[in-house]
Amino acid sequence: MCNARRLFRRLNRVVRASIPSAEGTMIEPLERIDPATPAETTAPMPSNWFRSAALLDVRGLQVGETARTDAPRLVNGISLSITRGEVVGLVGDASSGALEVAQCIAGVLPTPASIRSGSILFNGEELVGLPPRSRYPLRDPRIAYLSRDPLADLDPAATVGSQLATPLRSSLGLSKPAAYERSIELLCQAGIERPEHAFTSFPRDVSATLALRVQIAGALAGNPNLVVADDPTDTLTASDSSEILDLMRRLQRERTMTMIIVTRSVRVAALICHRVAVVRTGGIVEYASVADLFDSPKHPYTRELLYAAENGRPGSPAL
Numbered sequence: 001m002c003n004a005r006r007l008f009r010r011l012n013r014v015v016r017a018s019i020p021s022a023e024g025t026m027i028e029p030l031e032r033i034d035p036a037t038p039a040e041t042t043a044p045m046p047s048n049w050f051r052s053a054a055l056l057d058v059r060g061l062q063v064g065e066t067a068r069t070d071a072p073r074l075v076n077g078i079s080l081s082i083t084r085g086e087v088v089g090l091v092g093d094a095s096s097g098a099l100e101v102a103q104c105i106a107g108v109l110p111t112p113a114s115i116r117s118g119s120i121l122f123n124g125e126e127l128v129g130l131p132p133r134s135r136y137p138l139r140d141p142r143i144a145y146l147s148r149d150p151l152a153d154l155d156p157a158a159t160v161g162s163q164l165a166t167p168l169r170s171s172l173g174l175s176k177p178a179a180y181e182r183s184i185e186l187l188c189q190a191g192i193e194r195p196e197h198a199f200t201s202f203p204r205d206v207s208a209t210l211a212l213r214v215q216i217a218g219a220l221a222g223n224p225n226l227v228v229a230d231d232p233t234d235t236l237t238a239s240d241s242s243e244i245l246d247l248m249r250r251l252q253r254e255r256t257m258t259m260i261i262v263t264r265s266v267r268v269a270a271l272i273c274h275r276v277a278v279v280r281t282g283g284i285v286e287y288a289s290v291a292d293l294f295d296s297p298k299h300p301y302t303r304e305l306l307y308a309a310e311n312g313r314p315g316s317p318a319l
Contacts, residue, residue: 054121055258056082056105056226061118063100063109063282074100074113076282084225087252087259089269091305092279099230101279102262106145106228107133123225141222146229150215154203160214161199168221182221190217191247209240216247227252228260233268245272266309270294278302 063075075097082088092098103109105120107127120127122143133143147153155163164186165179174182180199187195190213198210206214212232219227232248233241249272252259263269269276269290276293278286278301286299297303 054081055084055086055123056260057119057121058101058105059119059121061101061104061120062116063097063104064114064116066112067114069116073116073282075104077118078279078282078284080277080284080287082258082260084258085252085256086275087261087273089261089263089273089276090279091263091266091269091276093264095281096279097282098262098277098279102228102230102260103145104128105226105260106143108145141224143226143228144219144222144224146212146215146219146227146232148230148232148234150211151203151206151208153215154206154211156203158202159199160201160203160206164199164214164218164221167218183217186217186220187214189220189251190214191243192217208235209244212236212244213247216251220251223255224257226258226260228262230262231264232261234264241268248272266294266305278305 058081059079061075061078062073064071064073078097078101080088090098090102100109100113104115105122105127107130109115109132115128118128133145154160161180161183164183165176168174168179168182169176183199184195187198192198192210192213198206198214203211229248233244236244245268248259251257259272261269261273266276273290275287275289277284278293278299280301286293286297286302288298293302294306297306
């Protein structure tokens with residue numbers, strides 16, 4: 001474990017250099033946060049003032065595989081609070097419940113999974129009980145969702161440009177030329193070097209990396225307060241992953257956006273997040289700043305993840 005700590009202390013120096021100051025971004029200082037209350041207990045509800053002061057406050061969230069009361073639970077009473085401009089990682093494997101938490105926040109939890117109980121306050125508004133959100137960000141621009149497979153979200157029969165421009169025209173009332181110009185601008189902001197070519201391309205001619213950049217461009221169109229991303233670099237090469245993370249860091253700083261990153265990789269969490277929630281079997285076992293998590297992990301599962309990442313163990317739960 002000493003070797004792991006030395007490794008991640010070196011990584012922390014890089015991470016700290018890349019994290020904006022709390023004064024400049026309204027992000028809380030990177031202090032230690034106590035591990036979340038175990039799922040079997042009920043945490044006291046904070047005051048309404050505290051909950052509304054945070055951009056996002058999740059309390060006692062429970063999600064079942066179906067709406068049946070006897071269905072197995074995917075999320076077992078998770079609670080967390082996120083301030084404006086903060087980047088929080090939800091680190092866990094496919095069965096941890098981390099993705100379902102993110103999908104509940106974004107309003108895209110797929111059926112038959114269902115929220116059993118709990119509260120999700122976003123900017124003081126309760127999200128639990130609202131109808132499912134559309135994948136088109138401009139229909140509710142406050143929260144943008146980036147899926148793990150952006151190519152699958154593109155209509156194969158329509159050009160990339162039409163899928164960007166059509167929501168701009170229908171939601172913002174832009175003319176066709178204005179929607180085209182705005183689409184090109186958004187593609188540029190997403191780091192696409194030949195935006196005019198991408199605009200006229202069909203999804204069959206687009207790489208996974210380019211599709212993700214297009215998805216990011218669509219998310220930016222609504223000027224979201226919160227971006228929820230499902231393992232955005234999971235299927236990318238190391239080089240492409242680095243570029244995408246650089247892009248997301250830059251956009252987050254420029255726009256002071258709040259982000260939630262679901263990932264199986266503690267390395268990805270270290271490179272982009274301010275705080276990390278380690279999720280296992282439907283509960284948060286540890287919630288801490290990046291610096292504290294790597295310097296002094298408290299939970300055995302967290303230590304296991306860090307050891308696996310250090311040694312590059314194939315098939316480990318989070319690398």
